[in-house]
Amino acid sequence: MLKGRHLIEPGDFELDEIESIMQLADNIIADPEGYSLVCKGKLLASLFYEPSTRTRFSFEAAMLRLGGEIIGFDDPNNSSVSKGESLGDTIRTIECYSDIAVIRHPREGTARLVSKFANEMPIINAGDGGHEHPTQTLTDLLTIRKYKGSCDNHVVGVCGDLLFGRTIHSLVKTLNRYQGVKFVFISPQELKMPAHILHQLDSQNYQETTSLDEVIGDLDILYMSRVQRERFVSEEEYLRLKNYYILDRKKMKGAKEDMIVMHPLPRVNEIATEVDEDPRAVYFNQAKYGMYVRMALIAKLLGVEDKK
Amino acid sequence: MLKGRHLIEPGDFELDEIESIMQLADNIIADPEGYSLVCKGKLLASLFYEPSTRTRFSFEAAMLRLGGEIIGFDDPNNSSVSKGESLGDTIRTIECYSDIAVIRHPREGTARLVSKFANEMPIINAGDGGHEHPTQTLTDLLTIRKYKGSCDNHVVGVCGDLLFGRTIHSLVKTLNRYQGVKFVFISPQELKMPAHILHQLDSQNYQETTSLDEVIGDLDILYMSRVQRERFVSEEEYLRLKNYYILDRKKMKGAKEDMIVMHPLPRVNEIATEVDEDPRAVYFNQAKYGMYVRMALIAKLLGVEDKK
Amino acid sequence: MLKGRHLIEPGDFELDEIESIMQLADNIIADPEGYSLVCKGKLLASLFYEPSTRTRFSFEAAMLRLGGEIIGFDDPNNSSVSKGESLGDTIRTIECYSDIAVIRHPREGTARLVSKFANEMPIINAGDGGHEHPTQTLTDLLTIRKYKGSCDNHVVGVCGDLLFGRTIHSLVKTLNRYQGVKFVFISPQELKMPAHILHQLDSQNYQETTSLDEVIGDLDILYMSRVQRERFVSEEEYLRLKNYYILDRKKMKGAKEDMIVMHPLPRVNEIATEVDEDPRAVYFNQAKYGMYVRMALIAKLLGVEDKK
Structure with missing residues (x-):
C-alpha cells in the first residue's frame, strides 16, 4: 500500500511498489480521460525553495490533469522562513490546507526532515541539493x-x-x-x-x-x-x-x-x-513520461487510483 | 446581508453578521463535500503586494476548496504599479477579470482606499501594514x-x-x-x-x-x-x-x-x-480553522452559501 | 480553420478569421455559462519572461473561465534559461505538459522563434519587446x-x-x-x-x-x-x-x-x-472585452468552440 507514504528517495519503495506505479502510469497513458477527475477536491502544495520550472511544471500539470488543484510558491524569498519560522512549523501549517506536498530545497536532507513533521500528508522530494531526486x-x-x-x-x-x-x-x-x-x-x-x-x-x-x-x-x-x-x-x-x-x-x-x-x-x-x-x-x-509517472505517483500516495 | 460587502476591519460587520459567518463555517466543517462546488465559475484575485505565504495559502486553499479558481501575484515587483498606474485603476481593471479580491499591502489604509474603486467586487483586507488583519x-x-x-x-x-x-x-x-x-x-x-x-x-x-x-x-x-x-x-x-x-x-x-x-x-x-x-x-x-472561516467569508460575500 | 495555429502578429490571420473570433466572443458574452466547460482538461502555459500583471491576468482569467487550468511563471529569474537551456528546448518540454502557451518576452521576435519549435501546441504572442502585441x-x-x-x-x-x-x-x-x-x-x-x-x-x-x-x-x-x-x-x-x-x-x-x-x-x-x-x-x-476576446481566441486555437 502506497497510500499516505512519503517518497524521499527511490529506496523508500520496494521494487514491486515501483512497478505498481509504472503499471498505473501505463493505464493513465492509455486512458487519460478516465483519470481526469480522480483528484477532484484534492490540493497539492508545490513548495519550491529553489526555482526549477521544469520539475514544478511537471508536478503541477500532473495534479491538474488528475482534476486536483495547486497552491504553492516558486521563490525562496516568499517563504515564511524569513520570519524565523522552522520548517517543521511551516509543514504543519501547510498540512492544514493541502492533501499532499512536493518540496524542492537547496539543502540536502530537507525533504526527509520535513516528512517527519507531516502527520497524514504525503511528502514528495522534488530534489534536495545534490542528494536525491526520486x-x-x-x-x-x-x-x-x-x-x-x-x-x-x-x-x-x-x-x-x-x-x-x-x-x-x-x-x-x-x-x-x-x-x-x-x-x-x-x-x-x-x-x-x-x-x-x-x-x-x-x-x-x-x-x-x-x-x-x-x-x-x-x-x-x-x-x-x-x-x-x-x-x-x-x-x-x-x-x-x-x-x-x-x-x-x-x-x-x-x-x-x-x-x-x-x-x-x-x-x-x-x-x-x-x-x-x-x-x-x-x-x-x-519529459512527457515524467508527467505521467508523477500522475501515477500522486494518485497512489493519495489512494485515489480508481477511474471516475 | 453580506453579499457584495467589503471586509476591511472587523468593525465593518455587526456581531450577528460575524456569527452568521461562524455558523456557515460550522456547516462547512461538518460537510466540506457539500460546499465543494458553490464557487464554481468564480475567480478570486489574490493580490499580495507583500509576501505572506501562510495567509495567501489559506485564502487560495479556501477558494479552491469551494470549487473556485485563482488569479494573483505574490511579489510586489510584478505589479503594474511600477508603470506608474494608480491603485484605483489597478483595482478597476482587476474587477474586469475577477469576482472577489483579497489584498495585502504594506501601507496602512490601502485596502480601504482600494475598496472605494470596486463597483461590485468585494474586497477582503489580508493585512495592511501594522493596521488591520480582520x-x-x-x-x-x-x-x-x-x-x-x-x-x-x-x-x-x-x-x-x-x-x-x-x-x-x-x-x-x-x-x-x-x-x-x-x-x-x-x-x-x-x-x-x-x-x-x-x-x-x-x-x-x-x-x-x-x-x-x-x-x-x-x-x-x-x-x-x-x-x-x-x-x-x-x-x-x-x-x-x-x-x-x-x-x-x-x-x-x-x-x-x-x-x-x-x-x-x-x-x-x-x-x-x-x-x-x-x-x-x-x-x-x-490555522486549519482559518481556512474554513475564509471559505465561509468568501461564500457569504459572493452570496453563494447554499450547498450544491 | 484556426485550430492548431499560432498568433504572433495580427497579420497571421485573415480578416474573416479575425471576424470569426469576434463572433465567438459575442456568443461568449451572451452566454458565459455555456462556455464555462469547453476547455475542461486543457492546460495553458503562461510564460511571462517579463512581468505584465494585467496581460497575464487577462489570459489566465480567460482560460479559467473556459474551465481550463494554468501552469506558468511571471518572473524571468525562475526560467530554466538560467541553466543555459535554449528556448527551443524549453518550448519542446513545455509542450509535453500543456495544450496551448502564451509567451511574453522582452526580446523582439522571440514568440515567432519559439513557435517554430512547437509541434502541435498553439503559441500566442503576449508581447515581444516593442514589436507586436496582437x-x-x-x-x-x-x-x-x-x-x-x-x-x-x-x-x-x-x-x-x-x-x-x-x-x-x-x-x-x-x-x-x-x-x-x-x-x-x-x-x-x-x-x-x-x-x-x-x-x-x-x-x-x-x-x-x-x-x-x-x-x-x-x-x-x-x-x-x-x-x-x-x-x-x-x-x-x-x-x-x-x-x-x-x-x-x-x-x-x-x-x-x-x-x-x-x-x-x-x-x-x-x-x-x-x-x-x-x-x-x-x-x-x-479591459473586460480583452478577457472575452482571449476566451474566444483560446477556444478557437484549441478547436473547442462548441458549448458544453
Missing part, C-alpha cells in the same frame, strides 16, 4: 519500460558527469535492483562514478571507460547527462570538461538501431541538436 | 467557538508584544463586543497595550501584568504572540525582549486543564516546541 | 465592434506616443484592412507615426496634426496612449512630452456625443480621472 528516477524507469518493455536485462551506458550527477546515482542504484542490468560508465577521469556507488554494484555488472566511441555499439540505452556549471570550483575547469562527450550524428552511426538516447534535461550542448530528429532520441518523450 | 480575527473567534462553544464569558490572557501586535488589537476590540469577556494583558513595560485600545474597554474588564506565571491559572484562553523583529528600532532591543515570555511545559503546569493556547503563527521561540504535544495547544488547528 | 489589437477591435456595431467606416483619432507605441502600430495596420477607416494621427513632432506605417496607408485615409483640440470634433473613436518612460533616453525629454496631450473634461466638450475614448491601459496621467465617469470613456470595459 521522481526523475521514476521518469527514467517508465521511459525504459515504454521503449524496451521492461527494465530488466539491458546494457545501460551512462555518460557525462558521473561524480556529481544526482539523477544518475539514483538511477544506477535503482536499475541495479532489476534483473540482469549491466552498466557502462563513460566519463573523464575527473568526473568518474564515486566509489560509494560502485561498491553497491557487482563488479561483473559494470565497466568504466573514458571513450564513448569505443562502447556505444554495445549499448541498449545511452543516458547522457549535463555537466552542471554550478558544481565546479573554477570556470576553466568547467570549460575544459563540458565539451568532452558531445553526442552527435557521427557518434550515433556507431550505435545499435534500437538503442535509445535519454537525458534528464535541460541540456546545454552535450547532445547536438542534429540528433533531436533521430528516432532513437527519446529525451523529449521522456 | 480574517485573523475571524480565525481566532472560530477557534474559540470550536473549543469553548461560544465567544462569551471567557477570561482571555493576551501575552507578548501588545504594543505593535496588529492581530491582537483587532482580536481584543472584537472580543470586547461579546458578553462577559475579561482580558489579562501580559507584557513587558515597553510593549504594553496602547492607551487607544484600553480606552475602548471597561476598566473592570481588564488587568495588566508583567508576569505570565502569576495569572496563567486564571485563564480560559491564553493568546501568545510573536515579537516581530521588524517592529524594533535596534537589534539589541529585539534580542532583550524576544525571550521575555516563553511558554514551556513548566509554565503550562500552572494552567487550567481546559485552558487553550492560541497563536496566530508563525512563532519564533515564544512557545517551546515541547508544548506542541500538549492537548491544550491548539495553534495548528487554529 | 491580443491587444483583438481587444481593441472587439471594443469598437461592441460600441459601434462593426469596425468599418469610422474616423479614428490616435493620440500620444505614435513613434514607439507598439499597440498602436498593430491597431492601425489591422483597422486599415477594414472598409472606409480614416485615421487622424495626433502627436508632438518628436513622437510622430513612423514612415514605415504611413507607407502602408492610402494617403487619402489619414491626416497628421499636433493639436487634439482642432480635430476632436471629427472623431468617432479617440484612442489615447501612454507615453512610456522606458522608451525615452533622458528624463527631461520624458517630462517635457508626457503631459502634452492630456484628455480632460474640457476637451471632451468638443467631442461628438457618441465618440468613444479608448486606452490600452495602464494610463499614467494622459486621461484625467474626471473623464472616467463620462459615458464615452470605455477603457475599463475595453
Whole structure:
C-alpha cells in the first residue's frame, strides 16, 4: 500500500511498489480521460525553495490533469522562513490546507526532515541539493519500460558527469535492483562514478571507460547527462570538461538501431541538436513520461487510483 | 446581508453578521463535500503586494476548496504599479477579470482606499501594514467557538508584544463586543497595550501584568504572540525582549486543564516546541480553522452559501 | 480553420478569421455559462519572461473561465534559461505538459522563434519587446465592434506616443484592412507615426496634426496612449512630452456625443480621472472585452468552440 507514504528517495519503495506505479502510469497513458477527475477536491502544495520550472511544471500539470488543484510558491524569498519560522512549523501549517506536498530545497536532507513533521500528508522530494531526486528516477524507469518493455536485462551506458550527477546515482542504484542490468560508465577521469556507488554494484555488472566511441555499439540505452556549471570550483575547469562527450550524428552511426538516447534535461550542448530528429532520441518523450509517472505517483500516495 | 460587502476591519460587520459567518463555517466543517462546488465559475484575485505565504495559502486553499479558481501575484515587483498606474485603476481593471479580491499591502489604509474603486467586487483586507488583519480575527473567534462553544464569558490572557501586535488589537476590540469577556494583558513595560485600545474597554474588564506565571491559572484562553523583529528600532532591543515570555511545559503546569493556547503563527521561540504535544495547544488547528472561516467569508460575500 | 495555429502578429490571420473570433466572443458574452466547460482538461502555459500583471491576468482569467487550468511563471529569474537551456528546448518540454502557451518576452521576435519549435501546441504572442502585441489589437477591435456595431467606416483619432507605441502600430495596420477607416494621427513632432506605417496607408485615409483640440470634433473613436518612460533616453525629454496631450473634461466638450475614448491601459496621467465617469470613456470595459476576446481566441486555437 502506497497510500499516505512519503517518497524521499527511490529506496523508500520496494521494487514491486515501483512497478505498481509504472503499471498505473501505463493505464493513465492509455486512458487519460478516465483519470481526469480522480483528484477532484484534492490540493497539492508545490513548495519550491529553489526555482526549477521544469520539475514544478511537471508536478503541477500532473495534479491538474488528475482534476486536483495547486497552491504553492516558486521563490525562496516568499517563504515564511524569513520570519524565523522552522520548517517543521511551516509543514504543519501547510498540512492544514493541502492533501499532499512536493518540496524542492537547496539543502540536502530537507525533504526527509520535513516528512517527519507531516502527520497524514504525503511528502514528495522534488530534489534536495545534490542528494536525491526520486521522481526523475521514476521518469527514467517508465521511459525504459515504454521503449524496451521492461527494465530488466539491458546494457545501460551512462555518460557525462558521473561524480556529481544526482539523477544518475539514483538511477544506477535503482536499475541495479532489476534483473540482469549491466552498466557502462563513460566519463573523464575527473568526473568518474564515486566509489560509494560502485561498491553497491557487482563488479561483473559494470565497466568504466573514458571513450564513448569505443562502447556505444554495445549499448541498449545511452543516458547522457549535463555537466552542471554550478558544481565546479573554477570556470576553466568547467570549460575544459563540458565539451568532452558531445553526442552527435557521427557518434550515433556507431550505435545499435534500437538503442535509445535519454537525458534528464535541460541540456546545454552535450547532445547536438542534429540528433533531436533521430528516432532513437527519446529525451523529449521522456519529459512527457515524467508527467505521467508523477500522475501515477500522486494518485497512489493519495489512494485515489480508481477511474471516475 | 453580506453579499457584495467589503471586509476591511472587523468593525465593518455587526456581531450577528460575524456569527452568521461562524455558523456557515460550522456547516462547512461538518460537510466540506457539500460546499465543494458553490464557487464554481468564480475567480478570486489574490493580490499580495507583500509576501505572506501562510495567509495567501489559506485564502487560495479556501477558494479552491469551494470549487473556485485563482488569479494573483505574490511579489510586489510584478505589479503594474511600477508603470506608474494608480491603485484605483489597478483595482478597476482587476474587477474586469475577477469576482472577489483579497489584498495585502504594506501601507496602512490601502485596502480601504482600494475598496472605494470596486463597483461590485468585494474586497477582503489580508493585512495592511501594522493596521488591520480582520480574517485573523475571524480565525481566532472560530477557534474559540470550536473549543469553548461560544465567544462569551471567557477570561482571555493576551501575552507578548501588545504594543505593535496588529492581530491582537483587532482580536481584543472584537472580543470586547461579546458578553462577559475579561482580558489579562501580559507584557513587558515597553510593549504594553496602547492607551487607544484600553480606552475602548471597561476598566473592570481588564488587568495588566508583567508576569505570565502569576495569572496563567486564571485563564480560559491564553493568546501568545510573536515579537516581530521588524517592529524594533535596534537589534539589541529585539534580542532583550524576544525571550521575555516563553511558554514551556513548566509554565503550562500552572494552567487550567481546559485552558487553550492560541497563536496566530508563525512563532519564533515564544512557545517551546515541547508544548506542541500538549492537548491544550491548539495553534495548528487554529490555522486549519482559518481556512474554513475564509471559505465561509468568501461564500457569504459572493452570496453563494447554499450547498450544491 | 484556426485550430492548431499560432498568433504572433495580427497579420497571421485573415480578416474573416479575425471576424470569426469576434463572433465567438459575442456568443461568449451572451452566454458565459455555456462556455464555462469547453476547455475542461486543457492546460495553458503562461510564460511571462517579463512581468505584465494585467496581460497575464487577462489570459489566465480567460482560460479559467473556459474551465481550463494554468501552469506558468511571471518572473524571468525562475526560467530554466538560467541553466543555459535554449528556448527551443524549453518550448519542446513545455509542450509535453500543456495544450496551448502564451509567451511574453522582452526580446523582439522571440514568440515567432519559439513557435517554430512547437509541434502541435498553439503559441500566442503576449508581447515581444516593442514589436507586436496582437491580443491587444483583438481587444481593441472587439471594443469598437461592441460600441459601434462593426469596425468599418469610422474616423479614428490616435493620440500620444505614435513613434514607439507598439499597440498602436498593430491597431492601425489591422483597422486599415477594414472598409472606409480614416485615421487622424495626433502627436508632438518628436513622437510622430513612423514612415514605415504611413507607407502602408492610402494617403487619402489619414491626416497628421499636433493639436487634439482642432480635430476632436471629427472623431468617432479617440484612442489615447501612454507615453512610456522606458522608451525615452533622458528624463527631461520624458517630462517635457508626457503631459502634452492630456484628455480632460474640457476637451471632451468638443467631442461628438457618441465618440468613444479608448486606452490600452495602464494610463499614467494622459486621461484625467474626471473623464472616467463620462459615458464615452470605455477603457475599463475595453479591459473586460480583452478577457472575452482571449476566451474566444483560446477556444478557437484549441478547436473547442462548441458549448458544453
